[in-house]
Every structure is written in structure tokens, then in C-alpha cells.
Amino acid sequence: MLTVRHSLGMVVVFACQLCLADDPYSIEVKDVGDWAVHEETGRVFASIQSGNEVVEYQPKTGEVRRFKVGETPEEMIIKRDQLIVGCKKSPALFVIDLNTNQVAGSVKLIGKGPHALFCSQVDNNLVYCLCNTGAAFPDGEVFQIDSENLQVRKQLKTQTWGHDVRHVVMATDGKWMSLDARGASSPSGAYLLKVDEDQGTFTQIFGHHDSFGELVAGPANRYWTLGNHLYSLDMTQKIRSFTGSPVAIHPTLDLAVSYVSGKLVLEKFSTGASIADAKFPSAQVSSPSRSHSETFDPTIKYDLRNGYAVVGLETRCCWVDLKDFTNLQPLRMLVAPSGISTLVEEMFRIPINVTNAELEPKAIIEIESGPKGVILEEGHLIWKPSVEDVGFSTIQLAVKDSMSQETIDSVALNVHVTLPEIELGFHAKSMEVSPSGKVLLVWGMAVGQENRHPAHPGPDKLMVIDLSTLKTLAVQEVPQGIRFATIDDKYVFLAPNSGNVFYRLDHTLKASKRQFLKSAPLRLVKISATELVALGEVIETFDIEKMQAKPTDVGAGHSHMPYIDLEGGLLQKPYSIVNTHSGEVLRLHTMSQLPRVETTSGDSGMHNQRNDQSRGWGRMVVNGNSLANFRGGQIASWPQSQTCLISHAWPMAVVVSASNNGRMLELSLQYCNLTEGTVMHSSVFDVRPNNGPSPNFYGERNQMRIVGNKICLINRDKIMIAPIPEAIAEQMPLPICFTEKQTTEVEVGGKKRVLLNVAGQTTGVTFSLMAESPGIDLEADSGNVTLDTDELWASTIAAASGEHPHSMHDGAVPPWQHDENSKWYKAMTGKVLAEDKLAVQLQLSVQVRDSEGQEDALQFIVLLVGPAADVSKAQEDRNKLLVEQQEQVQVLAEAGRETRLKSAQEAKLEATKPQERLDQLEARIRRIEATLDAILQKLEDKPR
Numbered sequence: 001m002l003t004v005r006h007s008l009g010m011v012v013v014f015a016c017q018l019c020l021a022d023d024p025y026s027i028e029v030k031d032v033g034d035w036a037v038h039e040e041t042g043r044v045f046a047s048i049q050s051g052n053e054v055v056e057y058q059p060k061t062g063e064v065r066r067f068k069v070g071e072t073p074e075e076m077i078i079k080r081d082q083l084i085v086g087c088k089k090s091p092a093l094f095v096i097d098l099n100t101n102q103v104a105g106s107v108k109l110i111g112k113g114p115h116a117l118f119c120s121q122v123d124n125n126l127v128y129c130l131c132n133t134g135a136a137f138p139d140g141e142v143f144q145i146d147s148e149n150l151q152v153r154k155q156l157k158t159q160t161w162g163h164d165v166r167h168v169v170m171a172t173d174g175k176w177m178s179l180d181a182r183g184a185s186s187p188s189g190a191y192l193l194k195v196d197e198d199q200g201t202f203t204q205i206f207g208h209h210d211s212f213g214e215l216v217a218g219p220a221n222r223y224w225t226l227g228n229h230l231y232s233l234d235m236t237q238k239i240r241s242f243t244g245s246p247v248a249i250h251p252t253l254d255l256a257v258s259y260v261s262g263k264l265v266l267e268k269f270s271t272g273a274s275i276a277d278a279k280f281p282s283a284q285v286s287s288p289s290r291s292h293s294e295t296f297d298p299t300i301k302y303d304l305r306n307g308y309a310v311v312g313l314e315t316r317c318c319w320v321d322l323k324d325f326t327n328l329q330p331l332r333m334l335v336a337p338s339g340i341s342t343l344v345e346e347m348f349r350i351p352i353n354v355t356n357a358e359l360e361p362k363a364i365i366e367i368e369s370g371p372k373g374v375i376l377e378e379g380h381l382i383w384k385p386s387v388e389d390v391g392f393s394t395i396q397l398a399v400k401d402s403m404s405q406e407t408i409d410s411v412a413l414n415v416h417v418t419l420p421e422i423e424l425g426f427h428a429k430s431m432e433v434s435p436s437g438k439v440l441l442v443w444g445m446a447v448g449q450e451n452r453h454p455a456h457p458g459p460d461k462l463m464v465i466d467l468s469t470l471k472t473l474a475v476q477e478v479p480q481g482i483r484f485a486t487i488d489d490k491y492v493f494l495a496p497n498s499g500n501v502f503y504r505l506d507h508t509l510k511a512s513k514r515q516f517l518k519s520a521p522l523r524l525v526k527i528s529a530t531e532l533v534a535l536g537e538v539i540e541t542f543d544i545e546k547m548q549a550k551p552t553d554v555g556a557g558h559s560h561m562p563y564i565d566l567e568g569g570l571l572q573k574p575y576s577i578v579n580t581h582s583g584e585v586l587r588l589h590t591m592s593q594l595p596r597v598e599t600t601s602g603d604s605g606m607h608n609q610r611n612d613q614s615r616g617w618g619r620m621v622v623n624g625n626s627l628a629n630f631r632g633g634q635i636a637s638w639p640q641s642q643t644c645l646i647s648h649a650w651p652m653a654v655v656v657s658a659s660n661n662g663r664m665l666e667l668s669l670q671y672c673n674l675t676e677g678t679v680m681h682s683s684v685f686d687v688r689p690n691n692g693p694s695p696n697f698y699g700e701r702n703q704m705r706i707v708g709n710k711i712c713l714i715n716r717d718k719i720m721i722a723p724i725p726e727a728i729a730e731q732m733p734l735p736i737c738f739t740e741k742q743t744t745e746v747e748v749g750g751k752k753r754v755l756l757n758v759a760g761q762t763t764g765v766t767f768s769l770m771a772e773s774p775g776i777d778l779e780a781d782s783g784n785v786t787l788d789t790d791e792l793w794a795s796t797i798a799a800a801s802g803e804h805p806h807s808m809h810d811g812a813v814p815p816w817q818h819d820e821n822s823k824w825y826k827a828m829t830g831k832v833l834a835e836d837k838l839a840v841q842l843q844l845s846v847q848v849r850d851s852e853g854q855e856d857a858l859q860f861i862v863l864l865v866g867p868a869a870d871v872s873k874a875q876e877d878r879n880k881l882l883v884e885q886q887e888q889v890q891v892l893a894e895a896g897r898e899t900r901l902k903s904a905q906e907a908k909l910e911a912t913k914p915q916e917r918l919d920q921l922e923a924r925i926r927r928i929e930a931t932l933d934a935i936l937q938k939l940e941d942k943p944r
Contacts, residue, residue: 006861008921010254015018017662022222025060025319026064026280026316026317026318026319027057027317027318028047028315029048029055029057029315029316029317030048030050030181030315031048031050031051031346032046032047032049032073032312032314032315033046033047033049033072033073033074033075033076033297034046034047034297034299034312035075035076035299035310035312035317035347036075036076036077036078036083036106036264036299037078037299037301037302037310037312037916038078038083038098038686039301039302039303039304039759040304041098041305042058042303042304042305042306042308042310043056043058043064043098044058044303044310044312044317045057045076046059046312046317047069047074047075047076047085047421048073049072049073049074049635052068052069052070052071052072052073052078052188052614053064053066053068053069053859054067054069054073054083054085054088054096055067057317059306059308059319060259060789065101065103066333066514067083067085067096067103068103068107069085069087069094069096069106070085070087070089070090070092070094071087071088071089071090072087072088072089073085073086073087073088073094074086074087074088074115075114075115075116075129076117076754076830076847077096077117077118077119077127079119079121079125079127079562080123081097081099082095082096082097082098082104082119082127082147083096083098084096084117084119084127084147086101086113086114086115086117086129087106087114087749088112088113088114088115090108090388090514091108091109091110091111091112091113091114091131092106092107092109093106093109093114093117093127093129093145093147093767094106095107095147095150104147104150105150106150107145107147107150107151107152109129109131109143109152110131110133110226111131111132111133111134111139111141112128112131112132113129113131113808114131114133114143115130115131115166115454116127116129116130116165116166116168116179116747117129117168118168118169118170118177119170119174119176120170120171120172120174120175121172121173122172122173122174122195123149123195124174124193124195124197125146125147125149125943126144126145126146126174126246127144127145127147128143128144128145128154128168128170128320129142129143129144129145129851130143130158130165130168133456136912139157139159139745140158140159140164140165141155141156141157141158141745142155142156142157142158142202143155144156144197144200146678149347154200156200156578157423159592160202160204160689161179161193161202161204163180163181163185163189164180164181164184164185165179165192166180166181166182166183166184166188167179167182167215167297169216169217169224170195170217171217171233171338172219172221172382173221173337173338173378175194175195175221175231176192176193176194176195176221176338176340177192177193177195177202177236177336178190178191178192178193178215178217178224178226179191179193179215180212180215182211182213182214182295182779183295187209187210187211187573188211188212189207189208189209189210189211189566189677190207190208190210190212190215190226190235191204191206191207191208191225192204192205192206192224192234193205193208193714193758194233203687203688203689204664204666204689205234205235205664206235206236207235207529210902211227211228212227212229212245213226213227213228213245214227214245214246214297215227215244215270216246216247216248218230218249218305219249219250219251219333220251220333220335220355221233221337221338222334222336222337222338222411222552223239223249223335225242225245225247225249227245227246228241228242228243228244228245228247228258228260229241229242229716230242230247230256232258232861233338236854237694238657240271240272241272241501241853242256242258242265242267242272243258243260243265243267243274244258244259244260244261244264244265244299244713245258245259245664246258246259246297246299246300247300248267248301248302248309250269250302250329250331250695251302251304251331251355251830252304252330252355252356252638253269253278253322253328253329253330253331254268254269254270254328254330254331255267255269255275255322255331255775256269256272256327257300257309257320258285258300259298259311259313260519261299262279262280263277263278263279263320264277264279264280264300264309264311264320265277265429265539266278266309266325267277269331270331273326273329275325276325278320279313279561280313280316280318285808286906291687295593295819296313296314298311298312298313299312299428300312303319307321307322307323307911308320308321308322314700316716322845327798330355330356330359331355331356332354332355332356332363332399332409333354333355333399333409334352334353334354334365334397334409334410334411335352335353335355336350336352336353336397336400336413337355337383337413339348339413339414339415339416340414340415340416341415341416341418341886342383342385342415342416342417342419343418343420343721344383344386344387344390344418344419344420344723345384345386345387346384346385347382347383347384347450348381348383348384349380349381349382350380350381350382351379351380351381352365352376352380352381352564353379353399354399354409359401361401361402361404362402363399363400363401363402363408364399364400364401364402365379365397365398365399366397366398366400367395367396367397367399368396368397368410368872369393369394369395369396370383370393370395370396371383371385371389373385374388374395374942379545381395382411383395383399383415385415385417386725386727387722387723387724387725387726388667388681388683388725388727389417389683390417390418390419390683390684390685390722390725390727390942391417391668391682391683391684391685392415392416392417392684393414393415393417393873394412394413394415394416395412395413395415395416395791396411396412397410397411397412397413398412399409400738401731402584403416404670412528415682416684418685419472419685419720419721419722420720420721421715421718421719421720421721422465422470422472422718422719422721423717423721424442424444424463424717424718425447425475425716425717426444426445426446426447426461426717427444427445427695427717428442428443428445428446428714428717428718428719429442429443429445429460429695429697429701429702429714429718430442430443430485430702430703430714431443431577431702431705431712431714431916432485432486432487432627432702432705433467433487433705433707433712435488435489435526435559435569435580435581436467436476436489437708437710438466438468438489438709439464439465439467439469439473439487439489439507440462440464440465440467440487440705440712440719441462441463441465441485441486441487441492442462442463442465442719443460443462443463443478443482443485443850444460444461444695444697445459445460445461445695445697445717445769445812446458446459446477448460450695450696451695451696452696453696457480457481457497457498457698458481458707459477459478459479459480460477460478460481460482461475461476462476462477462478462485462492462494462509463475463476463481464476464487464492464507464508464509465719467707467710467712467721468528468942470721473507474507474508474510475509475511476507478494478496479920480496480497480498481496481497481498482494482495482497482524482654483495483496483497483520483521483827484521484522484524485524486524486525486526487735489540490506490507490525491504491505491506491544491567492505492506492507493505493524493526493532493544493938495520495521495524495534499520500516500517500518500519500520500536501514501515501517501523501560502515502517502521502524502534503515504544504547506882513547513732513819515542515547517534517536517775518536518537518538518539519537519538519539520536520537520579521534521536521538522533522535522536522561523535525563525564525565525571526565526678527541527563527571527573527579527580528583528892530543530545531543531550532544533552533563533765535562535563536712539552539562540552541553545778545826553573553574553827554823554826554827555574555575555592555593555824555827558846564572566648567645567648567705567706567707568616568648569581569648570586570648572589574590575588575591575592575826575827575828575861576589576592576828576829576830577589578745578830582832583827585828586740586741586744586863587740587742587744587860588744588841588860588861588863589739589815589831589859589860590852590861591841591861592824592827592828592841592845593813593815593824594815594824594839594840594841594863595777595799595816595821595823595840595841595843596733596796596798596830596840596841596842596843597773597792597795597796597840597842597843597864598773598795598799599655599771599772599773599842599843601778602621609787610640613646614644614645614646615646615759616646616647616648616651617646617651617674617734617735617736617737618630618674618735618736618738619635619646619653619674619735619737620632620646621644621646621653622639622644622646623636623683624641624643624644625637625639626638627653627672627677629855629856630855630856630857630858631857635676635677636676636677637677638657638670638677638781639674639726640658640659641655641656641657642656642657642658642667642703643655643656643703643704645704645705645706645722646709647672647706647729648706648711649706649709649729650724650729650732651673651732651733651734651735652671652672652673652674652680652724652732653671653672653673653674653677654669654670654671654672654704654706654711654724654731655669655671655679656668656670656703656704656713657670657682660690664687664688664689664690665688665689665690665770666684666686666687666689667684667685667686667687667688667721668682668683668684668685669682669683669685669711671724671725671728671729671732673732673733674732674733674734674735675733675854680731680732681725681728681730681856685713685720685722686715686720692718699861702714706724707726709726709729710722710723711724713731733758734759734761735760735764735854735856736758736759736760736761736765736820736850736854736855736856737758737759737760737848737856738756738757738758738759738846738850738856738857738858739757739758739759740849741757742756742757742858742860743755743862744829744861744862744863745829745862745863745865746787746789746863746864746865747789747863747865747866748789748790748793748864748867749789749790749866749868749926750789750790750829751786751787751788751789751790752783752786752787752789753784753785753786753787754781754784754786754787754844754862755784755785756783756784756785756846756848758783758848758856759807760850760854761843761850762853763847763859764850765781765783765849765850765851766780766781766848766849766850767779767780767781767782767783767846767847767848768846768847768848769785769844769845769846769847770846770847770857770859774788774791774795775787775788775789775791775792775795776788776842776844778846779903783844783846783848785844787862787864789864789866791868792838792842793864793870795892796840796864797870797871797874801944816836816838816875818833818835818868818872821833821838821839822839824839825839825863828841828861828863833865835868836867836868837865837866837873838865838866838867839863839864839867839869840864840866840867841861841862841863841864842861842862842864843860843861844859844861844862845857845858845859846858846859866906872921877915879882
């Protein structure tokens, strides 16, 4: 036994006390904080807390050199050729350059710590540690440190990790890490996090609510050892167990070394079978005082240059010479990436290796399963994923013995095929796409404004993006915020949150021109190549080149939102559906003030959302998560839908679905058919922590736009560009439905046929009228509507002549005068009505149903255009009749007057006769009275 005593009172003892080694070495060291081993060179380091230094040791020679560091050095990690030392007294990380053997410098930290040092071994300068910057464990923070420039690069709270983190280990490729809370929580657990070192993000994926012991990252980014258990990289599969803990897996030998009860245990990694045990001598120096909540984690590493297993204990470091064990076999393990992320339609080429590949018999790598097109070529995995492969795919690889064909090792590679995306730098709220689909306009809250109240508008960001190159053309902050914006192939039109005004800018967001309005605009809609409509309390139309007001279409202000961009090159105007590319009127959808051909009233049963953005192919999306028919009857529901649109290029609904998986939110694009709402294909485009509040958006939001075969999707502070998978789209069944293009006008003259245009399976379908009327006949099997235009025109003319006063529109006389009639005709059709013609409107309500019960209905307007002379003649005839009737009334009135006069005279004559008789009677009475008086007088005069 060789004993070395140095000035600090440290005792170094080299002793031969291993059961199965001929010449082992051990060193007893006092006051050890941690051990670190540079496996490529075999250099061994101990942090000495009482001496505030790091000491380097080698077997046989003992101490090599010392490095002075900060006070109370404890945990250490090695990042490539740098030794990182965490000092607790005045929290700091010290960096030692192992090439120059000099202390390169230090980085000051705050809080209590540092602890849980960790790093990857990729080619960057990033190392990490944790400090408690508050009074409770949620106040813990992780520091991302640039060890080359000696500065803190990022500082993030660990509260979202949900644990009082005490120990962290990171996979060598820097994409994964595992953590636990030993000493602060029971059970301590073991939790898996996905890491993006460039972004400095940590996303919890999976966790075990159990206690294991020390966590160690396995070789080749394939495994974790949780205590003495071997787990797969995703922590979901327990593969086998070993005797002790921690477990160190040799990168080239079929060997797993672990520590238990004062001895080293050597086992086969491939099977867990025992190889040998090695017992260490008893400690000859006592351990320094240590908190009961803290435990010393033994260190087991390999000196790959000299062939040792190095074991660092609380008071001792031992070297076990692996050359003493002749029964160690080479390890045949696949060396492959722990995870692959690739862009759709881009080919990746990834090296796939096998450890000890040069040994005989040769190891053969095979693809056992995987997506279409993946191949192995010259030691590389090659694949060009298509649009159908967006999301997660699994490639199962196996290594087989070339002689026995037995499987030696296998691995499942997870490949995430991602979509092109554009980093915005702000949370996007809404977007608009130019009619050609070449340019995208997106806007949202400026940074720091995410939680502002809708009643308190603040600055918004506005960005113009070239969709062909995915390059940003311009970005600008709008201090007063954005009420609404839209874009065409030349200009950007912007309505700010303040003022009755909108601006016209070019695609660089410069060359601004201003136009004042009569009311605050709620929306701006491009209605033709040269015209823009501002929709508000007052609807105004403008020439976009001259930036001057134009007369607004007649009747445009009668509905709340008369102009709606239906996408797919379609625009809903007040009375018509128009193809914006050709200007063709496809269908008349709303009654105007033109005279109406009266039909039998009936309830069509049609849903009032027939004309909106989320409809097509005879279907509509209700409340963003339900597929409905023309009546609004639910066909299917997508309860996890965040947004949904119906494609105009393909008969499908595109649904953005969000599902919670523990702490993670999984976002998928789902392509659903329109017959039953069945999901025909689903692809995961994002997995993120489900722990952040959504921005407090206000006003109208457009989260998704479908432009031909391309989907533009807002995903927080990114824009995703997703091509529609045509192979999936071509499999979508097309339900029977009426097309947008229908007959708009029929010339009066005999019986005319109107063919109902439908899409889908047209054999075995039945057509019907939902409101019947004389003069309208429908062939149930062909969909031909026969209009007796003469009868319908005659009935309308009868209304014009006043024979049917109840047919008057809204109690007012219909516009039969040519000027008024032609004005409404042009508002509906965009055409000029001939001088000798007048137009009336006929509403048709039709329904179609196939043999499987699929059905659709449509209500549209057909204009009957007939001779204006018919109306003039009818009105002249009516006027002549009115004159004749007036003359007859006058004759009758005169005859009536004469009759009344004669009657009055006769009545007067008759009225005088009774008076004469009374006079005669009165005279007689007077004579009688006179006679009586005379008699009485004579009697009085006669002597008695």
C-alpha cells in the first residue's frame, strides 16, 4: 500500500483491495464536493470544498495539479474541453480550460446555489445550472450560460417544470434531459423534458411519480438509468434492471458498472447477467458534515484512453482496470439520433452506425418498418417526406448478425416532419391573403401588449410576407392599433383603431395615402380590381387608384355586412355571388326592390348562415366545431376544434385540433370529409407546453386561410404554411350539392328550361321544389325546371296593372319605370338593361337528394326580362278602363241627381196637403164657434 500525505492534510492511499483486479488503485480524499472525469483523456477531478479548489488526480501518480476557484466548490460537469465548477458561497460558475490548464474565468450568479449543473456535448458553449432566487421552490431559475464569453445568455423560471428540482442530467445531443427532486420531495420522481438549446426552452414530456435514485444519461442518446433501472429514452419503457446505482454503460463494451454497499458490480449491458464484483476498502477518513437533506451522488465514469472504470465516492476515488476482465465482449449498439426533425419535401441524410462495426461477424442494419420511401444507403438513413407525412413517423431499425441473422439491437427512431413556418416576433391575431395567393398580410399585438384590455387599444405589429419565398417584405408598428386590414397584389389597406379613416400603403408599408370616412370602418373589402368598400354604419365605395369616393351600389346599406369574401375567388355582394377573377355573376341570392313574381309561400327550412366564409359543397361549419347541412342540422362535431374552414378547392373541411396530453398541448391538422365529417388524415404540426395564457385579443380574428392547395395558419407567434395533401384530398367523397353557378336570367317568351347545376354523384338523385307555384314545373329525375315565362310574366303584368294589389312589394308600388328598374337590374347583374326591356325577379327554392339520403337545398333568384311595351300597354289599358269607369260613374251620378230632385219635389208636395186640411178644419171650427156665440147671444138677449 502506498500512502501519500500532502500539505492540506489529505491522505492519498493506493491500495490493492479489489477482489478481481491485479493492480487496482484508490485515493482517499477529504472534503470532496463532487467528482468529474474527462472520459476521452481519463483525467479525474475532485472539488475540495474546504480548500476552495479543484484537484486533478491520476492513478499511480496521485495528485497532478490544482486549480484555485471560488468559495465552497461543489458540483462539476465537463463540457467538451472545459471543466465547469459550481461555487456556492458567492454563487458563481468557474470555467477551467483543460487544454491550457488555466482558469478561464467565472460567471456571477444570484440566489442560492448553484446546483443541478448540466450540459450537452454538442458543439456549442452552453452550460446550465439552477439557483433558487426566492423563498420557495417555485422561485427556482435555470441559467443558460455561454462558457466561452462568460455571460448569462438566458434566465428562465423553473416553475413550469412543477418540481423542486435538485438534480438534472442532459443527453449528450442536448435534445433531452431528465430531473428529480431527491432530498426535497418524496417520492422524488423522474421527469423527462425536451430541450431546444438555441431557443432556451424546456418542455416537460413525461414523468414517473416514484423514487429511483441517481439519474444518468446512457450512451448514444438511447437510454436513461433511473437508479438501477434501464429505461428507454422516452421513459415509457422499462427495459431491465441492474444491481446497483448509479449505472454507467460502457460506450463500446457490453458492460454496465454500478455501485452498491461498498462494492462495484460488473454486469452485461445486453442481458444484465453478472460478470464480477469488486469490493472497496473501508474509508480511512471521515466524511465532512453534510445536510441531512443532501446526499452525495457517487460518480461512475470510464477512462476510455487507459481502459479504467473510475468510481468517485464521498471520501474515495477508485480505478478498476477493465483489462483484468478477459470475458468482456464488444457492444453492438445502434448509434442513431434520439430524435429527428425535418421539413416537409426536404430530403434528410442521417448517419446510422453500429459500435464495433469492424468486428466479425459483420453487423447488418435493416429497416424493419417505416414510412414509404425511407431507405438505407452507405450507412445513412435517407428520406424525403411528402405532405402526407407531416407529423410524427416511426422508423424501426434493427442490427442483425450477418451469420445467424439474429437481432442484436433495435431502435425506433421518431421523425417529426414539420411544416414551413415564419417567425413573426409577435402574437398574431388575424391575417388576409391577396387574391392571387402570393402575398400574406398578418397583424397582432406588439410585444408587451398581450394582456392589454380590449377597451384599451395599444400598438399593433403589421407584417407583409411573400408566400412564394416565405420572406418578410416589410414590418411596421402601428401605434394606435389596427381595427382591420386587407391586401391585394399591389396595396395594403389599413383601418387604425382610432378615427374614421383608412390608409393605402404599398407592400413595403410605405407611400401612404389617407382617405376619411363617414363612420368608423369595421371591415375593408376589395370588391373589384379598382374598387374597395368600407363597411361601417355608413357603407362607402372608393376607387383605390384615385382614392376617391364612388357611388355605392343601390341597396348596399340594407344588410349589416353585405360584402363577404367567400375565398376561392368568390365574393358575396348585396344581391349576388361574383367570381372576383372574371367578374362573372354566378348566382343571385337575395331579393331586391325589383317587382316580384309571386309564388306560393312556403318555409324552405334553410339555415340563415348559407352565405358565409365557412361553407361550401352544400355544407357549413357552425360555431367553429360542427359540420352542418343546409338546414343547420348537425352532421358531425369536432369537440377539440380550435378553428375550421371548408376548402373551395377540395370537398373537405380542414380542422385545427388541440388535444391535451398531460402538460402538453398537441396541435394537429385534420382533413375531414363532408359526407360524415370523418377524419381522413391527421398530422401533428406542433407540441408545446399547455401552461401559458392566451393573448387578450379583441375584434375579428382570422386564424386560418385556405388559398387553393395551400393553408396559412396562425400558431401564436408563427405562421405555418401547409400544402394540402392531394393524395388525401383526391380520396374525399363529394356529397351531392348545388354549385355556386346557377341561372341568373331568362328572356320572356314561351316555356324556358332552367338546368339546376349540381356536383357529386348525379345518378339516382331526386329534385324537388320547396315552394311551388303556377308556371313553375320541375322534372324530379333530371333537375330541369320549366318556367312558363308567358304565364309568369302575365301574372306579373297583372300585378303591374293593379288587378292584384296584394302583390305590391312591401306595400309600395314596384319600380316599373325603366330608370328605376334598370338601376336595380344593374345592382344585381352588373349589366345595363336594354331600353325596351324591364326585369322582374323570381325566387326558386329547390332541393336535391341522392339514394343514400345525402341532400342539399338552394334558394336563388332568376330574373325574367320581358318587353317594356307589355307593361306600358297593360298600364294604358288599365288607364282607359279607369276613364270609362269614371264616365259611367258620372252618368250614373247625373241620373241619380235628377231622381233625387223629383223625389224631393214630390215629397215636398205631399208634405203640404195635411196643412190645407187642417186650415179648412180650423175655419169650420171657427164658423161653428161663431154660430154658437150668436146663438148664445140671442139667448141672452131674449127676455125671461
